[in-house]
Amino acid sequence: MFEQEKARLVLVCQNVDCLARGADKIIRALEERLSGEEGVEVKPYMCFGACQDGPNVVVYPDRAFYSHVQLADVDDIANHAKGGPAVQRLEEGVDPSLKALIFELLDAGLV
Amino acid sequence: MSMERILLTSEAGPERFADYERQGGYTAWRRAVTEGRPEQVLAEIVASGLRGRGGAAFPVGKKWQIAAETPAEHKYVVCNGGEDEPGSRKDRFLLENYPHKVLEGLLLAAYAVGAHEAILYVNHQYQQAQAALEQALAEARAAGYIGPRACGSDFAIAVRLHAAPSTYVAGEDSAAVNSIEGQPAKPRQKPPYPATAGIHGRPTVVNNVETLANVPAIVRRGAAWFRSIGTTNSPGTMLFTVLEGVKRPGIYELPFGTPLRYLYEACAGGLADDRPLKAILPGGPSSGFLTPDALDLPLDYQAFREAGSALGCGVMTFYPEGTDMVDVVLQIAEFFARESCGQCPKCQFETQQLLRILQLVKAGKATRAALAMVDKVIEQSRGQGWCSLINMPGPPLTSALRLFPEDFARYLTNGGSPAAR
Numbered sequence: 290m291f292e293q294e295k296a297r298l299v300l301v302c303q304n305v306d307c308l309a310r311g312a313d314k315i316i317r318a319l320e321e322r323l324s325g326e327e328g329v330e331v332k333p334y335m336c337f338g339a340c341q342d343g344p345n346v347v348v349y350p351d352r353a354f355y356s357h358v359q360l361a362d363v364d365d366i367a368n369h370a371k372g373g374p375a376v377q378r379l380e381e382g383v384d385p386s387l388k389a390l391i392f393e394l395l396d397a398g399l400v
Numbered sequence: 401m402s403m404e405r406i407l408l409t410s411e412a413g414p415e416r417f418a419d420y421e422r423q424g425g426y427t428a429w430r431r432a433v434t435e436g437r438p439e440q441v442l443a444e445i446v447a448s449g450l451r452g453r454g455g456a457a458f459p460v461g462k463k464w465q466i467a468a469e470t471p472a473e474h475k476y477v478v479c480n481g482g483e484d485e486p487g488s489r490k491d492r493f494l495l496e497n498y499p500h501k502v503l504e505g506l507l508l509a510a511y512a513v514g515a516h517e518a519i520l521y522v523n524h525q526y527q528q529a530q531a532a533l534e535q536a537l538a539e540a541r542a543a544g545y546i547g548p549r550a551c552g553s554d555f556a557i558a559v560r561l562h563a564a565p566s567t568y569v570a571g572e573d574s575a576a577v578n579s580i581e582g583q584p585a586k587p588r589q590k591p592p593y594p595a596t597a598g599i600h601g602r603p604t605v606v607n608n609v610e611t612l613a614n615v616p617a618i619v620r621r622g623a624a625w626f627r628s629i630g631t632t633n634s635p636g637t638m639l640f641t642v643l644e645g646v647k648r649p650g651i652y653e654l655p656f657g658t659p660l661r662y663l664y665e666a667c668a669g670g671l672a673d674d675r676p677l678k679a680i681l682p683g684g685p686s687s688g689f690l691t692p693d694a695l696d697l698p699l700d701y702q703a704f705r706e707a708g709s710a711l712g713c714g715v716m717t718f719y720p721e722g723t724d725m726v727d728v729v730l731q732i733a734e735f736f737a738r739e740s741c742g743q744c745p746k747c748q749f750e751t752q753q754l755l756r757i758l759q760l761v762k763a764g765k766a767t768r769a770a771l772a773m774v775d776k777v778i779e780q781s782r783g784q785g786w787c788s789l790i791n792m793p794g795p796p797l798t799s800a801l802r803l804f805p806e807d808f809a810r811y812l813t814n815g816g817s818p819a820a821r
Binding site: 304305306335336337338339340341386387390393394396397398399 | 742745746748749750752753756757760765766767769770772773776777780
């Protein structure tokens, strides 16, 4: 109850498929860019259910679901996490009903 | 009610070759292959109403018919002993103690569908079972039952052993086909089903060990005799594995239609220390929980389905009062998350999310809203995988939530019962 939640979470899938597509490098790069950033936390996530579209990154509570993320996209995602604009080009592709479910899970505290 | 046994017929340990032959073993095989026709064997199995004992209860005759009617130069039959259902021991028990019964069933299946290659696919950890089968194969070859001219007929049949990995999905029929082809033992997308396109794309019948062990008696004594045991919908007998927490753990063969109470009280002796019964998981970790009033249900596929559960492959677990059902479903969720093979995104997602929700519940960190996500996660995943594993985590969890809400409520961080922590 007294734990201070970070204002913004950057969740990077670390499941088998996303890892095979380079999600380990993505999370390290994001951690590097965002280390020491006030109110932002980079966290591994177990699975967003969109393996074929991975690596997947979710910025919460902004409800941004980024798929097919490459190392070249990391700067833009980090910028978003710092309060910049969302990265629209990465928001295509993932099934809207799955996105809705993921955000509902996160809203229910399943972070 | 006839309490006749079909499978566990030996009173004195493992059934030896000579004893099996003396009791009519291999008569069905010899007569079928020398005097009979494949269609006769097939017709007998169709008429018997035998259903698969691996968990899905698919009509065996139908599966054989599909393979028999699919034109192909080469066909295969596989005895599926890839059993890795938690708590199940019955296939292993049959292989170790009745190898000839299983083998004769496999030979008859091969003859009925026109296959000349048969494979015994057996969990690699079942070393005693493998040894029993090796010996049975040697004895059957020496007796002329197996070979290029089986029993002196012009029917050629070769049989070999294939070691199955001990993962859960390795017991799925198309995963068995993959493993036999030398690929990782993971399920294939279906259709096509193995009966039309299995090993090397050829028709392949994959039958569970217990299923095949029923076949020799059916062919020898006839479908009408088999149907005199059990119920109309579920003819014959079934093996039930009752291992945990009861006074007399064991593997029991009972005719379908026997009340569950008979298995629980007369066979297993009830719970150890006479503890009162809280819950029953009648068909392994993918079945729904039932409450003690289910003891009056007849052991029958349909009756258990109508009661919101399933007989599965007959692994019965009885839970005493005082059991925390959150612990039980957490363990089941851990199992499915571990055994999901990783091929299907929705299955990975479902099994891991359900596990995460239950871990948070157990840790006292979940809200009622988090727990309510269970149904949505299951709904999102239903039927979205290549095999049935994706549909398995749902029934135990949703039934536990329905029948034992207070077990969950006391862990919730809000909206819990008056006893909330």
